[in-house]
Structures are given as structure tokens and as C-alpha cells.
Amino acid sequence: MAESLPAQTLPRWRRAVLKVGSNLLAADGGGLTARHAQALAGFVASSHAQGRQVVLVSSGAVAAGRALLRERALPGNDLAARQALAALGQAPMIALWQSLAQRPVAQVLLTHDDLRHRRRYLNARATLRELLLLDVLPVVNENDTVAVDELKLGDNDNLAAIVAALVDADLLLIASDIDALYSADPRRDPQAVPIGHVPVLTPEVMAMAGGSGSAVGTGGMHTKLEAAIKAAAAGIPTVLFDGRNAVTAQALSDGQLHGTLFDASGNRMQARKYWLRHAPAAPGRIRVDDGAARALGGGRASLLPGGIVGTEGEFHRGDMVEIVDAAQHPIARGLCQYGVAEVRRLAGKHSREIDAVLGYSYGAEVVHRDDLVVLTEAGA
Template identity: 70%
Template sequence: MNVPRHAEQALPRWRRAVLKVGSSLLAANGGGLSTRYALGLAEFIAASHRAGREIVLVSSGAVAAGRALVRAQPEAAHGLAARQALAALGQTTVVALWQRFFDRPVAQVLLTHDDLRNRRRYLNARATLRELLALGALPVVNENDTVAVDELKLGDNDNLAAIVAALVDADLLLIASDIDGLYSANPRTHADAAPIDDVAAITPAILAMAGGAGSGVGTGGMHTKLEAATKAAAAGVETVLFNGTDADGLRLLAADRLRGTRFRAEGTRLHARKYWLRHAPSAGGRIRVDAGCARALAGGGASLLPGGIVGIDGDFARGDMVEIETLRDETWTRVARGISQYAASEVRRIAGRKSHEIEAALGYSYGETVVHRDDLVCLAPQGTAA
């Protein structure tokens, strides 16, 4: 069947991206993993690195790799516990597959949705991924299938990739599939299927275009990709869907050209992040800062350091939303709010100290900032957005 092609278009501008690669692009016909399509994707990643860009890779394929290791025992391929065991066996093979293409280190990061719902673990995961990027490594993220029962059933790496894109403040979510992009119907079964190049918003009509999985290896389909694009759009991250088996398309991608489908974001990434910070519920705790610290925060671009803190009111845990106040006209006035990297008891012990003294005071450190600038939004004195 002669499937119509998507038109070539400009790729959205980006500096940091999350690239999701599904099992259909990695699994070999005879079992195990293949470099057939992984090589082209790796060349795109390498070209992006040379251009000074950062990529977090969300890679499937662990179950397929594990199955190949025990294919002499077919009974090991059935049942949830067995699939979890296969994922554990195959994880090292997935990392080894990607490491063979790069001189830079490849790091494995296993996550579950629970890790990303829990604020403390969310902060830990984000800090780890950011540090790996700062070190020049390629993080390879996957669901922790050995313990994430629900996620393994859902095969939800598309949605995981969207969550990771928000987690690391990515500019772009790239989803590599075995189909060119979104069509008005399944192009494999409908001769009149038309390519959809640009999606301004994912409406019920767009969702109705999603078909089932195109491969017997992966567990996701077009519907999960649209779900992922919806999540990314809400976080201000654009998504592009492209064919990872198309070598010419990958070369275009490295030249900032797309032959696939572009899903627009709902506003900018910064706007989405700041909106959430402005309206997320507070734990009820307040951090009080001196006038100099308040001016630095109001100027934009500054993080809250322990040296400017003069007091704590209330209680809160690491990862909680807190209000930041300063004394104005003898009244404590809210000037900012954000996510605290430290619990209230810890902030009380490091208040007024230099950042490099945190570890000495606590015996450990979660970083030099109490509230990082990416987790902070400034407010006008009356409490409205500044």
C-alpha cells in the first residue's frame, strides 16, 4: 500500500529534549535487541550532543531482551512475575546496546509513576537526571518493571516520557515510532488515510484517529502517544512524532527538520511551570527572609539560599510548597512561593549559614539552595503574580 507522506516542516527550537524509543524499533525478529534502527537514532543523539544539546532517552526493550536470554525455557515467557523477571534480566542488555554507540557514559535510571507522584522522590529523581546531564552523560530511563505492576500492565513508556519531559524541564518530547506520524485513520488498513502534520490541540476528534498497536512487540499504540502529547502540552512542552525506521527522516531531524506530526503546547513551558507553582496548594509552612534576599528573589533568576533566611513558621517536609515572606511595614508579607528542598527542621538548622556549610550542619546535603529558582515564583506584595 502506498502510504501518503507527511510534509517536511521546521522542528521546534530546543536545547533539551526527551527521546522515547519503543520496543518495535529495538526488538530483533529472532528475539533480543537489534541495532538496525538503534544506530540511526544514536547518530541523531550524537549529532544533537555535538550541537550542544541535551537528551534524556526513555528506552523500552527490556522484556524483549530478557526473553532472548531465556528463550530455551519457553515457560519463562508467561505470567506477570515472569515478565518482571525478564525485564530485570534485560535491563543490562538495553543499557549495553546504547553504550556501544557512545564515548560518553550511559546511565540507567529506573522510575515508576509512584516515584514521580511522591514529591520527595520527584525532587531526588530530577536532581539525579540534571546532574547526569551536567556530567555529560546520556541518561537512559525506563519504568522499573520489576516492581511497577500497574505500569508493566499498561506498557506506559509514552506517558512516562511525557512525565520525564516535565521533570527535567525539556523543551521538546520526541517520540520515535514505526509509523511516520498521526493519520486520519490507520494507514495500514485504510487507503484513504490522510497524514496530519500539525495538531494545535488534542480534541476528541483527534483521539478518535488513534488506532491500536502496530507491532506485536510493544504494548503501546497511537492512543498512548496522544495521551503523552496531551500531558506534555499541559506542561508547555511540544511533542513531535516521527518514524524511527526512516534513515532520511532521522537525518532531517538532526538538521532541525521534521517529517512527522507536531503537537503544539498549551502556552510556554515557563508559563505552565509558573502557573502550577503559583496555584499549587501550600503545606502551610512559611520561610521568612531578610530584605536583601527578598530583593534578590524579586529581581528574578535567584534561588533562595540559606544565608538570607531569618526564620521559619509552621512545619513542612522536603518537597512541600512553602510561602516565602519578608518584613514590610512591620508586617510579614508574602513575596514568593516555591518547593522546598529541605524540611522545616532542616531549614531551621541551616538558616543564616553559607551554602557550603549545609553538609557540615546537617551531615548531608540536598544541594546549595533551599528553594531552587526553577521551583520558585515571585509574587507582588498583594499576593498577585509579579
């Protein structure tokens, strides 16, 4: 069906999240197959060769686990059994991607709670950022063995949108078993037509979503549209395409989309800055010297220990804190990598001394520039 949609240019991107559903990985006789994954892995490799970064969000663990136990009678759709299958199938799912990748693959298991909890959010963000710096392909999946609600919903579409915001992606790509959003379910309505461009996800657009397209996958078009809404709110456009079509995957490598493009609500930086500016702050402050204040005011610097002269109030690792200058004027706010007791010990120290002072390190920055918004810059 992809040929019924004219090619359109992909939005410019440097970092993307690619979500691959279990219906693209499941073999007809059970287990996993590289039939469709091969072309998608080729897109990832081509993107890497172009200097771009891709984070993969992959389903398929339950299908892989079920194949390993095909000789046993499984207790129907029992949740505990599905969780056991997910645990069993993680290894072959990762092995599949490693066999197709041209570089090391790392597994990252997350739940939505990991991304709602401030400390775990920062840990996940730091880990994924480091993996990308190391030229490793992160393969993210929901931790289905403990994520009860997410396992019921098959919510890797929404997880992919959350991960896209987590890693500051420029684009969310959803590989599906259908080539686009249609005006109605094309499996039931022969008059349904594909929609190439969705500027805004309105209730009318949401009403076009059908059910799950596969007995293997548990998500459907509705969860994909939910994911597009989440990504749009974070300033990230979403593309939906046919992951079964190798020609379509190759076209993505050439910057061409045969599928549906969902526009972002605004640009990614505006969305991130808005969230950082308005998220509730902890009742604590970090005071910095004049040099740090000038550096932060430029909008391109992180807050390092050396520029800190003191703290006020209480805050914990992952809290939103206010940064003030010597005259107590607020100059920035952001997510703090360290708690107040740790910041007091690090004040005035060089970043390379963090490990020696604390006995551990969460990174060289007390507040990373990606987690910081300047309050005094023009137009902010």
C-alpha cells in the first residue's frame, strides 16, 4: 500500500527513536524472524554511518518466550505466565538485534514508573546518553516481568514516545504492519484512504484508529496516535510507516517517507524549555559565582561544581532547583544531578574531584545544560 502515498521529505534529525512492534519480529511458526528486522537494522546502520544516533524500542520478548516453550501447555492468557514468557524471551530478542547490528547492542529495560520517578529518570537518561556516546545501539523494552499495567496494554508505542523525550530525540519513527494512518480501518472498509500528513491530532483523527492488527502484538493504531500526541507535546514529530517493506525502510535512509507524518506542536527546544521553566521546583537553591552566572547566562553551559559557592534549603537528586547569583537573582533552573548534601561538599571543586570527594559520581555536571533553562536570556 505504500505506493499509494507520494514520497515526502523526512524532517531533519540527528537523533531518533525507532519503535518496532512484535508483529514485525514474530515468525509464522512461532519465535522470532529477521525477515523484516533486516531492513530496519539496515536503516539503523545507514543512519549511524551518516553520523546520526538511533535508539531502538523493540517488542517481541513474549513471542520469543512462547516459542521456547511451545512443547508445554501454557495457562492461557494468565498474566504471571505472560510475565514469565517475557523474561524468557528477552535474551533471544536481544540476540536477534545483535545478529543484525554492526556494533554492540545494549539492553535497557524500563517501566513508566522509572521515567516518572525523578532519580530513576536521571539514571535512565544518563545511561542512554552514555551508550550513545559509546556508539552502542540501545535496545529499550518495557520491563514486562514487573510492569503489570504496561504488559496488559502492550504500551511500547507510548514508551517509545517517552523515550524520545527522555533522550531529546528529533524524530520518533514507528514501524508498523500497516503503511500509514487511514481514514478508516482498511481491513474492514475498502473506501478507506491513506493520510500522508497530519498537522494536528484532533479528536476526529483519533476516531480513525482501528484495533490491533495482529494476534501477536497487543497495541493498535490508537496507541500509535497516543504516542504521536505525546511526542508532539515534546516538540518531536512522528512518522508511521510499513516496517514490512524493505523499499520503504531504504527510502528512510535517503530521507524520504512513504507513510504518515505527524507534526510536532512546536520545536523540541521550546517544548523542553517550557517544561523546565514551569515544572514545580524543590524548596532549595544553588548559589553560583559571577563566572558561573555569566557562563549560564549564555545558554550553552552546564553548571559545574567549581562555580558553586553555596546552597539554600533542601533538595534531592533529580529535583528541579533554582540557580541564583551572588545577589540572589534567579538566573536559571534545572534538574540537579546531586542532592543538597552532595552539592555542599562539591562546591568550588573541580569536576575531576567528584569521585574522590563523594566516592562515586553521577557525572561531571551538577546540572547538565540539556536539563537547564536560563531565566535571564533574551526572549526566554
